[in-house]
Amino acid sequence: MAKAIPIMQNVPLGTDPISIRRRIEVMEKLLERSFTIPGTRQQFGLDVILDLVPFGGTTIAAVMGAYMAWEARNLGMSKTQVARMAGNIGVDWALGMIPWVGAIPDFFFRSNTRNLRIIRKHLDKHHPASAVIDL
Secondary structure (H helix, E strand, O other): OOOOOOOOOOOOOOOOHHHHHHHHHHHHHHHOOOOOOOOOOEOOHHHHHHOOOHHHHHHHHHHHHHHHHHHHHHHOHHHHHHHHHHHHHHHHHHHOOOOOOOHHHHHHHHHEEEHHHHHHHHHHHHHHHHHHOOO
């Protein structure tokens, strides 16, 4: 039997704000903070790794990031907020389209972390019961 990826364990499937919050937090961690460079505290994720695959990898990462915007739309976030998220994804995609070198700016421009911040702000305001206290 195949083992589950630790980051993907216990991801809720519901449509309630708490489940959606957990799913987008897991997606952001997978794309932006899955690995740590040994000897440093600098983290990177699948987004940077996929940028090393010319053209197709960047597009796959953008589609994965677009999932977060889709979940935001399902939460009823405003068109302005979703457009800002799409802009972040677009900039990330455009930077990543530069073969090999595109991984460098993507390492610093974390569109998925920016989008998670936008979604958390909305959830904290409109669905305060979904807030999680990080220890």
